[in-house]
Amino acid sequence: MTPLDRRGFLRAGGAGALGISSLGLAAAGAHPAHPAHAASGTFFRHGVASGDPLPTAVIIWTRVTPTDEAGPGSGRGPAVDVGWQVARDAAFRRIVARGTFRTGPDRDHTVKVDVGGLTPGTTYHYRFLLDGRPSPVGRTRTAPPVNAQVAALRFGVVSCSNWEAGHFASYRHLAARGDLFGIIHLGDYIYEYAGGEFDAGGKVVRANVPAHEILTLADYRMRHALYKTDPDLQALHARHPWMIVWDDHEVANDAWSGGAQNHDPATEGSYAARLAASRKAYFEWMPVRVRAGGAIHRRLRFGRLAELTMLDLRGYRSRQESGLAVDDPSRTITGDAQMRWLKSGLSASVGRARWRLIGNSVMISPVAIGSVPAHLLGPLGRLLGVPAGGYTINPDQWDGYTADRRELLGHLHDGRIDNTVFLTGDIHTSWANEVPLTAATYPRTPSVATEMVVPSVTSDNIDDILGVPPRTLTLAAEAAVAATNRHVRWSELDSHGYGVIDLTAERVRMDWFALSDRTRRDAASSRMASFAVAAGSQRLTRLSTR
Incomplete structure (x- = not known):
């Protein structure tokens, strides 16, 4: 199977609803648009x-x-x-x-x-x-003492904020809330595309600056500056501290350690030079703490209630592959050193934090297609060339790196590390997943974590890409997901918006919010779903939205 980029993955999701065998859910790309210039003489134009x-x-x-x-x-x-x-x-x-x-x-x-x-x-x-x-005056907070008994925490959770596809009304709604400790951004804060390459279903809402695809240090600086002219983004940054990690579009679509789908060395030069330029601009323009050697994966503690681990799933990963290659143990999404750091940190956190939150830019839960999961095919599946995790619809996710996923989930299971919640972005759609140790035999085999995937702030999802009305074709796609993936408790493939995660010692709850219209700055927001996981359970319960 030829690997799909995320736009193809999302398009495949809509195709699956029409009876085509490949079912997916993601997207790629984006662009920004020209803001009004700040008044001449204003020193602080970017908030x-x-x-x-x-x-x-x-x-x-x-x-x-x-x-x-x-x-x-x-x-x-x-x-x-x-x-x-x-x-x-x-x-x-x-x-x-x-x-x-x-x-x-x-x-x-x-x-x-x-x-x-x-x-x-x-x-x-x-x-x-x-x-x-x-x-302008900003407001921020320090974390609680590391041994404090914190009663509750609440964060806004966002990803995939594409300037050219709309306004950042999600940021406006989160900035208006007085009950948040901070904001977790899971990547694709900016997009690298040229104007018109990834807009709002064919409509450029706001034009990119610069108009061409960004490649140089000056280009990346200008694109970051463009985003930080948005008034709602400025308001949310000024209101709350952010915890941010990059995904691929901070450099180029479907990036890996040595290249990207959206980078052609023959016409765009050295990828290493492009990567270095993007990283320099990112560290200049983003309020992130950089570790030794320019590493961005890091941990943040919030008393004894929670520890947040932010992963870098682009800087060390192997190139995306399909077919049996996804099972190759020599291929990695985390890199060996980050995997060791992650596992040791999760083990150590058991005695110091009730909940383990993992900022995880791409989905870790498997997505199977067809009526029979590949695990059940046994040796016949091997002979047919079916990967151990089933056909890989989106090899850009953990589905494309099954050895690393088995290692991490096995570590959670064998170490009795419970209360782990993956917070995920990237695929522009909403999901509530129980993360199975073995998907094919779930739920007879255990769930070792839960995963909460937030929608895009503005980037295209299935109905946008296929040009169909929301809540029409995708209803069949959602039903197919549920039928073939028993660990997926809910998916919603149309809406743009954000999440709010609420933690207490007893449970973690996620509320998903949808925007009425991503192309309008004054878009309304409504809650579309709520799920909770009780401490020690690794299982999700749907809550009423009334």
Whole structure:
């Protein structure tokens, strides 16, 4: 079977509903559009942001435009000293930390400060100053003390925010909530495509800047800058700390460690150079804490209630393959070192955190097609060339790396590591999954975790790609998913929106919210489903949405 990119995977999902054998669910690409220019002379045109809260530290971020010539990606403008302040109050009468950060064209005039010496579990306000003129004020929080008995936590969960396909109303709705600790973004914060290549079902809602596919450092800086002109994105960054990990479109579609589906070395040059440019721009423009050697996988603790592990599933993975190659134990999605780090961290967390949340950019639950799962074919399946995990519809997911999945799920099972919840984005659709140790014999064999997949903020899903009305053709696709995947408790393949995850010692609950129209900034939001997993159960219960 020829590997499908995510757009083909989603298209296959709609085709499956029409009786075609391949059933899938994903998409690719995106583009942004031209925002209104900030008024000439405004220093802080891209807002403020914070991220990666620790008990005594948090990152604060902004970008300054000291002169009109110093636009993003321009490489021009003077080096300047930018002041920063962190206070206990929004009026900045009780400043607890301050300093100066020198920035210039070498870092695209971005400012990123890892502020330490703070009090755990505390709300702070922060701002920046240039020539005595203040930035907008941001609000952030530090994590609770590591041994604190935290009663509850709540996070917004988002992914796949494609500028050209619509407005970021999901961000507006989350920014309006006062009950969130922070935001978990699971990747595809920006998209690399040229204008018109991945729009709203043929309609460009907002035009990309630059208009061409981004390849160079200047290109990536301009695209990041474009996204951070969105008022709803700015509002959400200013309201809550974010915990972010990249997926593929921060570089190029279906990226792997040595290339990408959307990169042609013959016409676009060295992938290594493109990757380096994208990474530099990402670290400049995003409020993320970078580990030694430029690694982005990391852990964040929230008292004794939860530990959040953010995975990098692009930087170390083998190239996507299909057929029997998906079972090759030499192929990896995590890389050996990250897998060791992940397993040891999960084992260690059992004694220190009630819940293990894993920020997981691509779906880990298997998706089978046809009436007989491949596991049941036994040796005959081998002779027919059927992979051990069944036919792989989307080899860009963990389905394409079955040895790593078996290793990780086996570790959870053998180590009696319960209360693990995978938080997933990437495929622009909504899912509530029980993660089986062996899908073919589920539920006679155990579930070792649960998975909650959030929809895209704006990126195309099945009905968009096929050009059909929502809740029509995809109803058959959802029924087929349910019939052939007993571990999938619910899927919704049409809506755009976001999730809100709520944690207590007794259970984790996810609410999925759908937008009325991704192309409208004033789109309404409504809850479409809610599921909970009780501590120790690894099984999902559907809750009423009334």
